[in-house]
Amino acid sequence: MLSKYIEQFDKNHPLNEYPRPQLIRKSYLNLNGTWDFKISNNHQLPTSYDQTIIVPYCVESVLSNINERVLKNQFLYYRKTFVYDKAIANDQLILHIDACDQLSEVYINNNLVITHDLGYLPIIINIKPYVTKGENEIVICVIDTLDKTYPYGKQCDNNKGMWYTPCSGIWQSVWLEGVSDDYISMLTITPDIDSKKVRLIINSKANSAAVKIFENDKVIYNEKSELKIFEINIDNMILWTPDNPFLYKITIKTKNDEVSSYFAMRKFSCNDNYFLLNNKPYFINGVLDQGYFPDGIYTPSSYLAYEDDILTMKRLGFNCLRKHIKIEPLRFYYYCDLYGMIVIQDIVNNGQYSFFKQTVLPTIGLKNISDKNKNISEKQKSIYKKSLLETIKYLYNVPCIAIYTLFNEGWGQHDSDEYYKIVKDYDSTRLIDSTSGWFKANYSDFESLHIYFKKIKLNNILKNKPIIISEFGGYSYRVNNHVYSKNEYGYKSFKDEKSYNDGIIKLYEEIIDNLSYPLAGCIYTQLSDVEDETNGFLTYDRKVLKINEEKIKKLNERIYEVFYHE
Numbered sequence: 337m338l339s340k341y342i343e344q345f346d347k348n349h350p351l352n353e354y355p356r357p358q359l360i361r362k363s364y365l366n367l368n369g370t371w372d373f374k375i376s377n378n379h380q381l382p383t384s385y386d387q388t389i390i391v392p393y394c395v396e397s398v399l400s401n402i403n404e405r406v407l408k409n410q411f412l413y414y415r416k417t418f419v420y421d422k423a424i425a426n427d428q429l430i431l432h433i434d435a436c437d438q439l440s441e442v443y444i445n446n447n448l449v450i451t452h453d454l455g456y457l458p459i460i461i462n463i464k465p466y467v468t469k470g471e472n473e474i475v476i477c478v479i480d481t482l483d484k485t486y487p488y489g490k491q492c493d494n495n496k497g498m499w500y501t502p503c504s505g506i507w508q509s510v511w512l513e514g515v516s517d518d519y520i521s522m523l524t525i526t527p528d529i530d531s532k533k534v535r536l537i538i539n540s541k542a543n544s545a546a547v548k549i550f551e552n553d554k555v556i557y558n559e560k561s562e563l564k565i566f567e568i569n570i571d572n573m574i575l576w577t578p579d580n581p582f583l584y585k586i587t588i589k590t591k592n593d594e595v596s597s598y599f600a601m602r603k604f605s606c607n608d609n610y611f612l613l614n615n616k617p618y619f620i621n622g623v624l625d626q627g628y629f630p631d632g633i634y635t636p637s638s639y640l641a642y643e644d645d646i647l648t649m650k651r652l653g654f655n656c657l658r659k660h661i662k663i664e665p666l667r668f669y670y671y672c673d674l675y676g677m678i679v680i681q682d683i684v685n686n687g688q689y690s691f692f693k694q695t696v697l698p699t700i701g702l703k704n705i706s707d708k709n710k711n712i713s714e715k716q717k718s719i720y721k722k723s724l725l726e727t728i729k730y731l732y733n734v735p736c737i738a739i740y741t742l743f744n745e746g747w748g749q750h751d752s753d754e755y756y757k758i759v760k761d762y763d764s765t766r767l768i769d770s771t772s773g774w775f776k777a778n779y780s781d782f783e784s785l786h787i788y789f790k791k792i793k794l795n796n797i798l799k800n801k802p803i804i805i806s807e808f809g810g811y812s813y814r815v816n817n818h819v820y821s822k823n824e825y826g827y828k829s830f831k832d833e834k835s836y837n838d839g840i841i842k843l844y845e846e847i848i849d850n851l852s853y854p855l856a857g858c859i860y861t862q863l864s865d866v867e868d869e870t871n872g873f874l875t876y877d878r879k880v881l882k883i884n885e886e887k888i889k890k891l892n893e894r895i896y897e898v899f900y901h902e
Contacts, residue, residue: 337630337820338398340879344638345399345631347390353639355434355509357670358733359523360596365424365512367474368392372415373402381443381475382413389414391510394437394503398631405493406504412478414506420467426514429467431474433459434508434665438480438488445473453719455480456487456663456684457726458508480504484748485716487684487723489661490626497825500867503634508665516592518542523588525599525733526765529614532573534584534599536566542590550585575614576600576735578655581676583735600673600735604767606781606802611767611856613678613738619899620678620738620857621892622656623649623873624807627664628866630820630876634662641878642668645863646677648874652885653892658806658859661685661744663727672736680769680806680859681731682741683724687716687748694746699789703774705746712750720748724755728763740766741806745773745786752777772806782806782856788827792846794853802856805847810861810871811839813882818875819865826871827861837884844891851898 346352350368354360372385375395393400395412406412420429433442437455441448444466452459466472482493482502492499524537538545545564549557557568574582583598603614610617625645629636636642642664649657657672658680672679688711697705724742731737740759743749752770756779759768770780783800786807794803812826813836830836847858864872873883 337877339629339631339637339641339877341636341638341641341644342631344640347399347401350390350399350637351392351509351635351639351665353667355432355511356666358597358666359520361513361515361594363424363426363514365418367416367418367510367512374413374415375404375406376411376413377409379411379477379479381446381477382415385413385415389505391416392434392506392508393632393635394507395505396501396503397633397635399635399637406480406502408481410479412480412505414474414476414478416474416510417471418474418512419471420469424512424514427464427517428462428515428519429464430513430515431459431461431463432509432511432513433476433506434510435663436476436478436506436508437503438483438486439478441477443473443475443477446475453486454723454726456489457723457730476506478505484686484688485713486719487686489684496823496868498869500628501633507634518590519593520545520588520590520595523595523597523733525586525597527599527601527603527735529573529575529601529603532570534568534570534601536568536586538564538566538588538590540564540590540593542593544590546589548587550587570601573601576602576673576676577613578650578676578678581674583673597733598673599733602735604738604765606767606856608800609802609854609856611738611802611804617899619851619855619896620656620680620804620859621895622654622658622678622680622857622859624660624859624862625657626660626862626864626866627662627668628864628876639665639667639671643671643675644878645874646671646675648881649863650675650677651889652873652883653889653896656680656738656857656859657863658682658741660862663730666734669731669734669736673734677736678738679734679736680739680741681727681737682744682772683720683727685744685747686720686723687712687750689747698745698774703776705775707743707746707749707752707771707775707777712748716748717750720750721755721758724759725762728759728766732763738767739769739781741769741772743771743775746771746775749775753779756780769804769806788861792843792850794850794855803853804856805858807859807861809840809843811836811843812869812871814870815875815880815882818877818880819870820867820876823868824870825868833882836882837887840883841887841891844888844895848895848898851895854899
């Protein structure tokens with residue numbers, strides 16, 4: 337099964353766009369494409385390679401050119417050579433591996449330079465000490481046992497139902513950039529619409545930095561400072577919203593470095609009843625987005641797939657995507673920033689999943705179970721905390737992210753109150769859904785509900801914070817010739833397009849009936865089919881839109897009319 341974007345797939349230069357729109361630098365060498373490859377039972381650097389693989393596609397995917405399942409005792413070896421020349425020559429040479437699952441070792445010219453255990457977050461390392469003039473060799477060794485100690489999302493070696501094909505090895509872009517010793521290693525951009533300012537912190541060893549901000553093509557700020565901390569007034573602010581996703585452009589220069597970036601003036605907050613965007617009540621009307629593709633699994637054949645998913649949901653009248661238990665390439669978030677799509681970002685889970693405890697018991701109404709989970713090891717806790725902190729640090733500058741989901745339906749859940757405080761201390765500009773679905777703790781910015789098998793009725797919910805239905809729907813309809821397998825998975829099944837659409841419209845009318853309660857938002861499951869799950873608005877290959885566009889668009893317009901009238 338191939339996606340509709342397969343014609344845009346360039347196996348020689350896949351996903352060749354600049355991978356980090358939030359911090360762009362001219363020095364750049366993309367290493368995506370054909371790499372030497374070997375699957376081995378030995379943890380020893382190969383002397384020869386018997387296959388080639390297309391990076392950045394996981395081993396199990398069609399687009400990788402391998403399309404094989406990895407056994408738990410197997411090691412994956414990737415090899416690529418590059419020429420160190422004036423195009424990337426500088427004081428340091430930074431290697432970026434934007435995501436590689438699960439445990440990785442990186443060798444440069446036979447020197448081990450880094451090990452890494454977070455398969456959803458980037459590996460970033462200065463390899464200049466190991467590089468020589470001329471040709472150099474990168475070897476990446478990966479083992480993926482689906483060890484639940486580490487983040488794994490919805491990967492499963494026995495994929496079926498709501499559990500999907502594993503994604504082993506490199507699955508995001510690999511690239512190089514040459515930088516000076518005083519290069520700008522990080523920006524921290526914090527908008528504050530209440531004071532009409534943006535706070536900019538520049539991480540660099542340089543003595544000073546010059547900052548220029550643009551409103552469209554107009555320069556509205558141009559100053560140099562030795563402090564590298566800027567408190568910048570933004571008079572006559574243009575606020576970012578899904579209807580007007582305005583982005584300010586910014587350039588930063590030091591003596592030996594220059595980067596460009598962007599930011600948005602926006603604020604996410606809440607009160608007792610509502611989610612607030614820029615201090616005004618705003619209804620979150622979104623869909624669950626798992627970011628799976630039939631030919632690339634975790635990675636699309638073209639970034640156009642991300643753009644189309646976002647723009648299609650906007651065309652249908654939605655304003656939010658819940659990015660479900662996956663961290664996407666930074667370009668995905670850039671498109672959400674650019675086109676105006678609020679994102680609820682899930683933290684990727686680790687720890688064991690129990691069908692009885694985390695699905696059966698809540699389904700029959702037992703949802704108040706303590707998250708002092710005795711089955712979570714200290715190592716698992718440590719890994720989760722590290723992954724959480726690295727995630728919010730990595731995504732801090734992304735304007736569209738409004739909410740972090742710490743735990744989904746109790747998967748790996750433990751000490752959620754502690755993590756709520758940790759996230760708030762690091763990033764007070766975002767809201768937190770601590771326990772999406774059930775097993776709520778003391779601290780969360782939302783009362784977060786999953787409603788699949790019952791009528792949506794909220795008048796018996798204790799109203800002490802905004803209520804968001806963070807999952808509902810999941811109605812299944814199989815479109816012939818556009819299905820992954822003979823299996824069907826969803827929460828209510830329909831045999832034809834008309835009954836499917838009628839069922840969804842009726843379900844959304846229940847949402848409208850609850851808007852006077854009030855309700856802060858709702859997230860429909862889901863954007864597209866995923867493998868056995870046939871409950872998407874789009875088919876898995878993105879070739880068929882199952883929902884009637886005009887009907888759902890009119891229904892969403894009605895939702896907004898009712899909400900904002902209240």
